[in-house]
Amino acid sequence: MSYSVTVLAPHLVQYHAPIYRALSASVRVRLNVLYQDTTGAVGRRDDSMGADIHWNASLLDGYQHTFLKNWSPTKGAGAFFGRVNPGIVPRMLFGSSDAVLLQGYQSFTNIAAFMALVPRSTKVLFRGEATLKEQFGIHEHIKRAMLKAVFALSDVVFYSVPANEEYFLHYGCPKHKLYPLPCAVDNDFFRQQRIAHSNSRDETRDHLGFSKTTTVLLLVGRMAPYKGHSQLLQAAAHATANGSDLGIIFPGDGPLRSELEDEATSLLGNRAKFVGFQSPETLSRYYVASDVLTICSNYDPSPKVLNEALNFELPLIVSDCVGQIGDSARHQDNAIVFPTGDVGKLEDAVTQLASDEGLRRRMGARSLALADQYSLKADVDCFLNALDSVIAL
Structure with a gap:
C-alpha cells in the first residue's frame, strides 16, 4: 500500500x-x-x-x-x-x-x-x-x-x-x-567521503602540525558554552602534562571562539587547531585525520556528528547527557561515557584511549558495525x- x-x-x-x-x-x-x-x-x-x-x-x-x-x-x-x-x-x-x-x-x-x-x-x-x-x-x-x-x-x-x-x-x-x-545520517555519503579522503590523513595531520603518533581528538560544533569545548581543553592539558601526546581539532565557529583560542594557547600551546565552519565534504577530511570523536556537551539530544563519526570508524568519548547513549554510543563497546561536566573523568577517558591504540581500533570497528543499524x-x-x-x- x-x-x-x-x-x-x-x-x-x-x-x-x-x-x-x-x-x-x-x-x-x-x-x-x-x-x-x-x-x-x-x-x-x-x-x-x-x-x-x-x-x-x-x-x-x-x-x-x-x-x-x-x-x-x-x-x-x-x-x-x-x-x-x-x-x-x-x-x-x-x-x-x-x-x-x-x-x-x-x-x-x-x-x-x-x-x-x-x-x-x-x-x-x-x-x-x-x-x-x-x-x-x-x-x-x-x-x-x-x-x-x-x-x-x-x-x-x-x-x-x-x-x-x-x-x-x-x-x-x-x-x-x-x-x-x-x-x-546519510551513511553512504560519508563512507564515500571516507574513501575519497583516505589518502589525505597524513597530509592533513602534517598541515596541522600533528605527528603520525599523536592521538588527535575531534570536537565538532558551535562554540557556545553548552558544547563543553573548555572542558576538553582542560582535560587534554592535564593528560598532556602527564605524558599523553595529544592534539585537538575544533571545526565550527561561534561566540566563544576568540576566548577558546586564548584558553587553548594558554593550556596547550599549538596542540589545539581551530579550523572554522566546515561543509560535510570538507569536514570529512578532519574525520579521517582524527583518532577519537569527543562530545562534551551539557545538553545534546541527538548530535548527528556522532552518527557521522561511526562511518569513519572512530571510537567515541561522550558525556552522559547525549541522547544516543545505549543506542549508537555504547559504553565500553564503541564509546567511553563520562559524567557531564566531570573534567577528571573526561581526562581519564582521553588518557585511556590515547594510551591504547588497540582499544581505539576495536572500539572504532564497533562504531562502523553499529552505523548500519542507524x-x-x-x-x-x-x-x-x-x-x-x-x-x-
Missing part, C-alpha cells in the same frame, strides 16, 4: 534533506515538504555561529517541496510568532494527504496545522528530538499542557533515541503511540511501519 504524506518543516535542515530524499525514493511514499520559510535555501549569515553558511550540495534536490509565505516580521526567529504561515490552514483543511508529519509545536504555524487537522481523518504524525532536562516553574507547566494536547491530537509520535522516548513517556505520551524513527533505510522502514499500523489496518 502506498501513501501520500505531507511534511510541515520549519526550514531547511542539513540532516533532514537526505531523509526526505530516501522517503521520496520509496515506491510506497508520495512526499511533499512544506517549508515555513526559506532559511537555509541559500547561503546565509549565522550570527550565533559567527560564520557565513554555504552548503556544497543543494538541500532541495530529490523530493517535492513548497515554500509557504511567512508573514512574520521577524522571519524565522526562534520566537512563537517567528513563523506565521496562514496558507497552512487551507492545505490542512482541504488537502488529500493520508498523513501529515508535524515537527515540533512551538510555533504559530505548527499549532494552526494541528488545529486545522482536528476535523479531518488525516493521520497526524509528530516528531521532536528533545530529551529530559531540569525545568521548573511556569515553563514546565506550559510544556506539560502543550505536550498533552499534542499527544491527544497525534496518531503517531516518533522518537529517535532511547532518551527521546523517555522524554515523551515522562510527559504522558501513551506507549502505543510511540514508534521509533532512528537518529540517522541508516536512512532504517528510517524509511520505520516510517512505513508506523503508517501501516495506523492507516492500513
